Amino acid sequence: MSAVRPDASKLYHRKMPATWWLTKQSYFLFMLRELSSVFVALFLVVYLCQLYQLSQGPDAYSAFTQKLSSPGWILFHLVALLFALYHSFTWFQSSAVVLQLRIGERLISRPIVTALHVGAWAIVSVVVLVLFLALKS
Amino acid sequence: MATEKTIEPLWWGLFSAGGVVAAFLVPIHIILVGFAVPLGWTTDTGALYRLWWVKLYLFVLIVLPLYHWAHRFYFTLNDTGLKAINKLLAVLCYGGAIVGTFVTAWILLKI
Amino acid sequence: MAEPTITLNVTRYRPDKDRAPTTQSYVVPYREDWVVLDALNHIKDQMDGTLSYRWSCRMGVCGSCGMMVNGTPKLTCAAFLRDYYPQEIRVEPLVNFPIIRDLVIDMTDFMDKLKSVKPWIIRKDEKPVSEGEYLQTPAELEAFHQFTQCINCMLCYAACPVYGLEPKFLGPAAIALGYRYNMDSRDQGKDQREILGNHDGIWDCTFVGECSVVCPKHVDPAAAIQRSKVDTTKNWFQSILMPWGQR
Numbered sequence: 491m492s493a494v495r496p497d498a499s500k501l502y503h504r505k506m507p508a509t510w511w512l513t514k515q516s517y518f519l520f521m522l523r524e525l526s527s528v529f530v531a532l533f534l535v536v537y538l539c540q541l542y543q544l545s546q547g548p549d550a551y552s553a554f555t556q557k558l559s560s561p562g563w564i565l566f567h568l569v570a571l572l573f574a575l576y577h578s579f580t581w582f583q584s585s586a587v588v589l590q591l592r593i594g595e596r597l598i599s600r601p602i603v604t605a606l607h608v609g610a611w612a613i614v615s616v617v618v619l620v621l622f623l624a625l626k627s
Numbered sequence: 628m629a630t631e632k633t634i635e636p637l638w639w640g641l642f643s644a645g646g647v648v649a650a651f652l653v654p655i656h657i658i659l660v661g662f663a664v665p666l667g668w669t670t671d672t673g674a675l676y677r678l679w680w681v682k683l684y685l686f687v688l689i690v691l692p693l694y695h696w697a698h699r700f701y702f703t704l705n706d707t708g709l710k711a712i713n714k715l716l717a718v719l720c721y722g723g724a725i726v727g728t729f730v731t732a733w734i735l736l737k738i
Numbered sequence: 739m740a741e742p743t744i745t746l747n748v749t750r751y752r753p754d755k756d757r758a759p760t761t762q763s764y765v766v767p768y769r770e771d772w773v774v775l776d777a778l779n780h781i782k783d784q785m786d787g788t789l790s791y792r793w794s795c796r797m798g799v800c801g802s803c804g805m806m807v808n809g810t811p812k813l814t815c816a817a818f819l820r821d822y823y824p825q826e827i828r829v830e831p832l833v834n835f836p837i838i839r840d841l842v843i844d845m846t847d848f849m850d851k852l853k854s855v856k857p858w859i860i861r862k863d864e865k866p867v868s869e870g871e872y873l874q875t876p877a878e879l880e881a882f883h884q885f886t887q888c889i890n891c892m893l894c895y896a897a898c899p900v901y902g903l904e905p906k907f908l909g910p911a912a913i914a915l916g917y918r919y920n921m922d923s924r925d926q927g928k929d930q931r932e933i934l935g936n937h938d939g940i941w942d943c944t945f946v947g948e949c950s951v952v953c954p955k956h957v958d959p960a961a962a963i964q965r966s967k968v969d970t971t972k973n974w975f976q977s978i979l980m981p982w983g984q985r
Contacts, residue, residue, distance in 0.1 A: 496844050500753035501836035506902040508708035514809070517899060520946045524703045530649045531696035534689045537660050538731060541685070544673040545737035551673045559665035567661025574653045581650040584945060588964045607650075615655035622659055625675040635941040636974035639967055702944050706903055 522573075523580045529573035536566075582607035638698050638721065645695025652688055673738075682735045689731045690724075697724035742768040744819055745826040746777055748789065751837050759837060761828075762786075768823055774814040775803050778829070778841075791841035798954055801891030805841055806830040811896035811952050832896040834905075848892055851908055855916035855934065860927025878923040885918035885962055887955040894949035894959055906938040910949035910959035913940055917962035940966045 507513075511521040536558075543554040557563065586603035598606075664671045675681055701720040705713055743765045751759040764785060766777045775793055782789050793803040796815045803814045808828050819827070835843035865872070894910035901907045916934045919925045934940055943963045950960040 495846060496838045497753065501838060501844055502751055502753070502759060503836050504833060506834070506899070510899055510902065511707070516948055516951065517946070520944075520948075521703070524699050524944070527649075527692075527696040527699040530653050530692050531700075533653065533657055533661070534692055535727075537656065538689055538727075538734060540660065541676065541738060542734045544676060545734060548672060555664055555671070558661065559667075563665070564661070567657055571654060571657045571661065574649070574657055577646075578650040578654060581646050584964070587947075587958075587961050588968055611651050611654075614651045618652065618655045619659070622671075622675070623669065625678070625681070626669070626671045633935070633937060633941070635937075636935075636971040639941065640971045640975060643968075643971070699944075706899065706944065710903070 523576065526573040526577040526580075529570045530577060533567070533570040533574070578611060579604075579608070582611070638694070641691065641694035641724075642698035643695075645691035645693065645698075648688060649692040649695055653692065656688065676735075676738050682738065686731060686735055690728050693724040693727040693731075694721075697721045742823075744768040744777070744823050746774075746781070747826055747828045748778075748781070748841070749830045749837075750789075750840055751831075753839055763826075768819055770820050772819045774805075774807055774812075774817040774819065774827065774829060777819060777827075778814060789841075790839045799889060801889035804832050804891045804893050804896070806833060806896065811893040813891060813893070813954050816954060832892055834896050834898070834902040835892070843892075845892065847905065848890075848895060848909070848911070851912040852890070852915060854908070855912050855919070855931055856927060857915045857919055859919065859922065859925050860930055861924075862926040872924045874923055881923070882918045882921035885914050885921070885957055885959075888914060888918075888957050888959075889955055891954060893952045893954065897948040897952040899946055899948070900942055900944060904938065904942060907942040908933065908939050910943075910953075910963065911957075913943075913966065914957055914959035914962040917966050920966075934966060935970050940970065943967075 511517040540551070540554050540558075543550040558567075582604045583600075585607060586600040589603060591598045591603055591606075663669050676685070697720040701713075701716055704716050704720075709716060744767075746764045746766060747761050748764060749759050750756070750762045764777075764781045766780050766785075769776070773796075775796055778789065778791055778793070782791075791803070791805070791814075793815065794800040795802070798813055798816050801813075804811060805814050806812075806829070807814065807817045808822065809830075811832055814829070829841065831837050831841045831843045835845065835848075838844050888911055890911060892911070895901050898907075898910055901909050913934060916931050920928045920931060920934075940963050943960075945960060945964060947960045950958045953959065
């Protein structure tokens with residue numbers, strides 16, 4: 491029995507709008523997650539600029555640090571932090587989908603794997619903070 | 628069907644590594660660089676950045692998330708209708724990350 | 739006392755008459771236990787026999803009755819009127835597929851993609867029947883079992899914006915199907931399913947995750963795709979960094 495193919499000339503093709511990501515909440519949150527990488531990169535570029543100023547001497551370094559205390563920069567870092575945290579949390583959720591962690595034979599549930607990641611993140615953050623405070627002068 | 632040899636796994640591997648680094652380390656560094664020192668919660672002369680292993684750590688912290696951004700942003704630009712110029716976008720994104728790699732190394736060595 | 743009713747706004751497209759799809763409103767009886775498919779069957783039987791749509795088992799196992807219900811891909815046999823009442827319900831053909839007529843879409847591309855991942859056990863060394871069955875432990879079965887549950891309903895393709903933007907993308911169900919066979923301990927054909935690792939295979943996916951959200955059988959194709967990415971990347975780095983070791 492041969493397959494009957496539909497008449498291709500009469501098929502109606504619906505176009506997907508370029509604003510598809512605004513049509514649904516889940517799509518919009520997806521786009522926010524993707525854009526979080528932009529703010530992560532922007533922050534790291536700022537950090538790199540600060541390190542460059544450090545290579546130009548302690549005065550250049552403290553001048554740059556002074557600039558960062560302005561309201562504009564504080565706002566930038568606040569936005570960057572929110573996006574970075576959104577990246578972290580969604581990354582941990584994604585990791586829970588990929589990883590299949592087991593206790594003996596039983597799979598650990600995804601919400602718990604995510605929570606374990608958040609716990610690890612908190613510990614790592616504290617370690618970095620303590621190291622910074624201990625090593626800086 | 629012939630297999631197209633793709634190096635996509637390279638970019639995805641870097642994207643993945645960068646995502647892990649960014650997820651675990653970037654928030655605390657934003658707090659340190661963006662708030663703690665500028666607002667005077669603590670002081671920092673920058674001396675610790677001269678330690679070689681701190682430089683190595685910073686290299687990983689800065690460079691890997693750049694590849695994470697490059698891969699993710701490239702796909703996002705494609706998904707928002709710029710697919711027609713995707714070769715140019717690839718050069719700008721992945722090229723940007725590669726340039727960033729060298730610039731980061733150069734600056735860290737200067738300190 | 740008047741019977742309660744609910745309004746369905748249904749896409750109509752007659753290829754021999756219409757330039758573009760239109761919407762036709764039908765006022766159907768509202769019954770608490772009715773699903774959207776019941777309403778469509780009522781329309782076809784009692785009101786307008788010209789309405790075309792696919793359906794079969796009406797119990798969520800055949801995968802025939804997938805449509806957009808208020809913009810979300812759903813099996814119409816699983817979408818209860820009471821979850822929408824008293825609001826009007828919009829019923830449209832699954833998006834990302836060309837419309838043949840009314841609510842019927844062209845699934846040729848989907849069928850071709852399923853075939854392209856070689857969804858059968860591929861052996862390097864054939865075992866003669868006289869040697870008996872392939873033995874498989876419960877753990878080996880568990881490794882791929884959930885990915886066998888796909889009923890080919892195409893809701894995941896309607897939910898996937900990547901497929902909407904790039905029709906060449908293999909798509910969630912086809913990749914999950916390929917993964918199902920790659921993970922089957924009886925299969926030895928992973929290197930024959932290289933289409934998964936090509937352009938428009940797994941690498942087009944940006945893990946939106948909507949495919950797994952809409953899947954009525956909890957196949958979780960998104961997990962299959964992301965795990966495929968990890969496996970493929972691990973193998974790639976191994977082959978580059980340690981080329982002497984052959985699988």
